[in-house]
Amino acid sequence: MLNERKHxxxxxPCGINCGLCIAYFREKNSCGGxxxxxxxxxxxxxxxxKNCTKKKNIYCYSCxxxxxxxLKHLDKRYKTKYGLSVIENLNYIKENxxxxxxxxxxxxxxxxxxxxxxxxxxxxxxxxxELRDKRKYx
Numbered sequence: 781m782l783n784e785r786k787h788x789x790x791x792x793p794c795g796i797n798c799g800l801c802i803a804y805f806r807e808k809n810s811c812g813g814x815x816x817x818x819x820x821x822x823x824x825x826x827x828x829x830k831n832c833t834k835k836k837n838i839y840c841y842s843c844x845x846x847x848x849x850x851l852k853h854l855d856k857r858y859k860t861k862y863g864l865s866v867i868e869n870l871n872y873i874k875e876n877x878x879x880x881x882x883x884x885x886x887x888x889x890x891x892x893x894x895x896x897x898x899x900x901x902x903x904x905x906x907x908x909x910e911l912r913d914k915r916k917y918x
Contacts (some may be wrong), residue, residue, distance in 0.1 A: 787882045789815050793833035794840050794854060795869030797885050800900040829854065841870040862900045 790799035790813045798804055798813030803821040812818030814830050824830060829850055833840060840846055847855070847867050855867045873881045889898045896907035904911050 787886070788878045789813065791815075791873070791878055791881065792830065793838065794827075794829045794851060795866035795873065796858070796864075797869075797889070797900075799897065800885075800889055802899050802901040805899050805906055839870065839873065840866075841874040846870075858900075864900060 787799060790797060790804070792798050792814035794814075796814075798811070798815075801811065801813075801821070803811035803824070804813060809820055811820040811824065814824055814827070829840065833843070836843065840848075840851055847870075851866065855865055859865050869881065872884070886897075889900070890896070891898055891905040891908060891910055892913070893910040894905060894908040896905055898912050899906055902912070
């Protein structure tokens with residue numbers, strides 16, 4: 781149960797799984813994710829979306845402006861660079877809840893060779909070097 785709560789706390793209000801970020805994987809000076817008090821990535825500290833949702837205490841899908849232009853821009857960038865859609869993530873979370881989303885994420889972002897979690901910012905598994913299958917799952 782504790783492990784599940786930890787993974788749920790890694791889901792940012794914008795729909796990004798912070799547990800897949802290179803800053804989270806770092807051994808030295810690692811980041812605890814957007815919802816933690818241990819945010820190390822300067823881009824996350826200054827993130828407009830993170831700060832907007834923190835003020836309102838919501839996930840983006842609950843906002844009356846959903847999806848706003850900033851979220852659409854983030855979605856386009858992440859689809860192109862990393863093969864994931866933050867808007868689809870948020871829609872899934874809204875319909876199915878955070879627990880089911882975390883289960884789906886664990887399955888999709890697991891190295892099929894060694895079983896380690898994959899980093900969205902790398903094309904290969906950090907643990908064994910196996911190339912990541914970048915097929916779209918949204």
